[in-house]
Amino acid sequence: PVREHIRSFCIIAHIDHGKSTLADRLMEHTGLLGERDKTAQYLDRMDIERERGITIKAQAVRMNYEADDGTVYQLDLIDTPGHVDFNYEVSRSLAACDGVLLVVDAAQGVEAQTLANVYLALDADLEIIPVINKIDLPSADVDNAKAEIEEMVGLDASQAICVSAKTGQGIDELLEAIVTYLPAPKADPEGPVKALIIDSWWDNYRGVISLVRVMSGTMRAKQEVRFMATDKRYDILETGVFAPEPRKLDKLEAGEVGFLICNIKDVVDSKVGDTIVLASDGESDPLPGFQEVQQMVFAGVFPTDSNQYADLRDALGKLTLNDASVTWEPETSDALGFGFRLGFLGLLHMEIIQERLEREYNLDLITTAPSVKFRITHNDGTVEIVDNPARFPDTGDIQMIEEPMIIGRIQLPEDYLGPVIKLCQERRGIQQDLTYMTTTRVQLTYELPLAEVVFGFYDQLKSCSRGYASLDYDHGEYRRANLVRLDLMVNGEKVDALSLITHKDNSFFRGRDLCVKMKEEIPRQQFEVAIQAAVGSRIIARTTVKALRKNVLAKCYGGDASRKRKLLEKQKKGKKRLKAVGNVEIPQGAFHAILKLD
Ligand code: GDP
Numbered sequence: 001p002v003r004e005h006i007r008s009f010c011i012i013a014h015i016d017h018g019k020s021t022l023a024d025r026l027m028e029h030t031g032l033l034g035e036r037d038k039t040a041q042y043l044d045r046m047d048i049e050r051e052r053g054i055t056i057k058a059q060a061v062r063m064n065y066e067a068d069d070g071t072v073y074q075l076d077l078i079d080t081p082g083h084v085d086f087n088y089e090v091s092r093s094l095a096a097c098d099g100v101l102l103v104v105d106a107a108q109g110v111e112a113q114t115l116a117n118v119y120l121a122l123d124a125d126l127e128i129i130p131v132i133n134k135i136d137l138p139s140a141d142v143d144n145a146k147a148e149i150e151e152m153v154g155l156d157a158s159q160a161i162c163v164s165a166k167t168g169q170g171i172d173e174l175l176e177a178i179v180t181y182l183p184a185p186k187a188d189p190e191g192p193v194k195a196l197i198i199d200s201w202w203d204n205y206r207g208v209i210s211l212v213r214v215m216s217g218t219m220r221a222k223q224e225v226r227f228m229a230t231d232k233r234y235d236i237l238e239t240g241v242f243a244p245e246p247r248k249l250d251k252l253e254a255g256e257v258g259f260l261i262c263n264i265k266d267v268v269d270s271k272v273g274d275t276i277v278l279a280s281d282g283e284s285d286p287l288p289g290f291q292e293v294q295q296m297v298f299a300g301v302f303p304t305d306s307n308q309y310a311d312l313r314d315a316l317g318k319l320t321l322n323d324a325s326v327t328w329e330p331e332t333s334d335a336l337g338f339g340f341r342l343g344f345l346g347l348l349h350m351e352i353i354q355e356r357l358e359r360e361y362n363l364d365l366i367t368t369a370p371s372v373k374f375r376i377t378h379n380d381g382t383v384e385i386v387d388n389p390a391r392f393p394d395t396g397d398i399q400m401i402e403e404p405m406i407i408g409r410i411q412l413p414e415d416y417l418g419p420v421i422k423l424c425q426e427r428r429g430i431q432q433d434l435t436y437m438t439t440t441r442v443q444l445t446y447e448l449p450l451a452e453v454v455f456g457f458y459d460q461l462k463s464c465s466r467g468y469a470s471l472d473y474d475h476g477e478y479r480r481a482n483l484v485r486l487d488l489m490v491n492g493e494k495v496d497a498l499s500l501i502t503h504k505d506n507s508f509f510r511g512r513d514l515c516v517k518m519k520e521e522i523p524r525q526q527f528e529v530a531i532q533a534a535v536g537s538r539i540i541a542r543t544t545v546k547a548l549r550k551n552v553l554a555k556c557y558g559g560d561a562s563r564k565r566k567l568l569e570k571q572k573k574g575k576k577r578l579k580a581v582g583n584v585e586i587p588q589g590a591f592h593a594i595l596k597l598d
């Protein structure tokens, strides 16, 4: 089709408001998904995306739509993740679009991520169509959703399209709105070739695949291209689109989104945000790229069976081919042996990576509690960045400690203000603003230490607001804080992998609560296990796990052999994710006890 008939857009929304389901319906109504493809959220391809019902990677898909007036339009849709950890995926996708569908759940209304995404779209100068979804729900309140879109987002909601991505109601009207209200790309197919890399990943058969938006010119096989950031040159082997399966096309023109396969062996050579030009073209300015992703949360990852160290290293090598947002380097722990320290975008990202490592690479792992990057100024004035509590220096040699802050925006119905403010204060938050967005909805702005947010803040926010509060945040500055290292000792031995950093004023309560939690997590053993918490040389709390009295098999003594075997098997299974530290077996749960404190 001609350029006037191309529409390139993405769907943005708060998590769970129905982006992926809406993408399914659009594909179905344009004939891309048949009856047999009716798995929900088609674009969530990874097993883990399906099970958790969340989108992790942005996906692009091309559809053809015949409008009511008979014109055939080409629609390039990008589905994006909604969780804060993956925000950088959203900003990349927006750079590749001319318009967005802003989806708002009719029963939930506008939430924190809705606003954050709208701001990104407005910054990128994109046309926005408000879409009110889930109108089939009995609790749907379209008028309220409209009012919130007008009052909180500041968009004209009279144009909003009401749909049910579940039943398909309103989808035809939405498709018409897309071709009517969203602009065609302004790109020039005759200009010099310039393309923006939206994503790149490793494919076992094809090598690196780059998802690009061509901003100017026309790309086709056999052209020699140059990747500006790395200054590497490659010949294009193939161009194509996802519809939704990969389909080879002889060219990609300005304004189009599609894939590019060159003979690239390493994803770092196809950097997200980089600009691709023709190797023969002279110097030109790169397209405005994206912010480099920053790892915010760090944790040690160790094989429970030390023989799996080499396997873990290979798995990390392969996994990071696909997900360049994880960093890793070797780490040694007195307690856990050889492993790696990984950097993640956030907690959800951390969980997902651990799960993928275990599942896709068949590993059995222990991850330590997450930590942030602290900045430590020593007495001699030297500055050190420490992302591992076990490496935190003793108080004697510290002149100043600084920790990263976030600016959190919390949206909530006013009924929950009390408990939410209390939670923020307990987490050392400093209130910066409290605004009524509507007569009943409030936006609270808090400066909070990232280290506190990392320790289960999100779950607690949800539970103290019955799920109604939502959070979005930006990274803030480093601030000075009175932090100490809290050590845990198991039968008198310090377990380095259990150390954590906490504010001095909270250290006593944290230490006490942790000992209690640990006691629940560590199974009874043949002997008594003492758990102690200490700051420096001072013991601040202690609990004891009593010795096991009964032999588990005694019960079935003389009894039926298959039952006995089953019991042994069950025990063996329960052994997974247990690590022997000294002579005490410590399960994974104990390493994350800090995340479970209330
Ligand atoms: P995303 O996180 O924005 O991609 O949301 P999903 O598309 O994964 O949808 C979240 C949940 O809402 C899923 O359980 C969907 O089945 C459900 N859902 C999506 N759209 C609708 C709708 O129009 N009506 C109803 N009743 N449920 C919907």
Ligand code: MG
Pocket (backbone or CB within 6 Å): 019, 020, 021, 053, 054, 055, 080, 081, 082
């Ligand atoms: Mg999704």
